[in-house]
Amino acid sequence: MTLQFLFTDGDSFFHDERRNFTSEIDCITEAALGFEVTSRENEGRYALHKTILGDPYQNCLLSNVRVEAPPLKHGG
Numbered sequence: 001m002t003l004q005f006l007f008t009d010g011d012s013f014f015h016d017e018r019r020n021f022t023s024e025i026d027c028i029t030e031a032a033l034g035f036e037v038t039s040r041e042n043e044g045r046y047a048l049h050k051t052i053l054g055d056p057y058q059n060c061l062l063s064n065v066r067v068e069a070p071p072l073k074h075g076g
Contacts, residue, residue, distance in 0.1 A: 005048060
C-alpha cells in the first residue's frame with residue numbers, strides 16, 4: 001500500500017510527492033511506534049510534515065499531516 005500526496009495549482013504545476021520532494025525521516029522516540037517525515041518541495045516553495053504512529057495492538061496507523069507554505073503575496 002502506498003500513500004502519497006499530489007499538489008497542483010490547476011494551471012502551472014503538478015507535483016508528485018515521490019518525484020518533486022526531498023524527504024527526511026526521524027523517529028519520534030525510541031519507545032514510540034512512530035516517526036516523523038518532513039518532505040520539502042525541491043525548489044523550496046512548500047513542505048509537507050507527517051507524523052505517523054502505529055498501534056501495537058491493532059492493524060492501523062494514525063497520520064497527522066500538514067502543509068506549510070509562505071503566505072501568498074498580493075499584487076497592488
